[in-house]
Amino acid sequence: MIFAEIKYNEHYADFHEPLLKHVKSKFKQVDSGHQCDSWIWIYEGDHKVMIDTFSSMNHQVKSEKKENPLVQKVIDVLKEKYNVIIFSDPELEAHEE
Numbered sequence: 407m408i409f410a411e412i413k414y415n416e417h418y419a420d421f422h423e424p425l426l427k428h429v430k431s432k433f434k435q436v437d438s439g440h441q442c443d444s445w446i447w448i449y450e451g452d453h454k455v456m457i458d459t460f461s462s463m464n465h466q467v468k469s470e471k472k473e474n475p476l477v478q479k480v481i482d483v484l485k486e487k488y489n490v491i492i493f494s495d496p497e498l499e500a501h502e503e
Contacts, residue, residue, distance in 0.1 A: 407496035409477050410467040413489040418444050418459045425465060425488075429457070432483045448480055455480045472496060 422444040435449040445458040453476035456468040
């Protein structure tokens with residue numbers, strides 16, 4: 407499920423490192439990678455949130471579960487520095503339809 411999207415003007419490949427640096431400064435457990443697409447996974451307890459470009463040219467905030475308290479924490483951290491568009495209802499990804 408897609409909960410939000412970060413809006414920016416540069417190519418997502420150029421945005422990956424600054425975004426990753428910001429996320430790592432706020433969360434303890436973060437995995438990431440960049441190969442064709444950009445992805446950042448954030449963990450807290452049993453919760454996981456993904457920020458990736460798998461279905462968009464901009465980074466999107468995603469979770470496999472609709473009821474995930476980490477989603478709002480991640481969005482709040484992103485809003486500190488970036489223009490984040492929050493979806494009123496989470497959108498399904500293509501593989502979830």
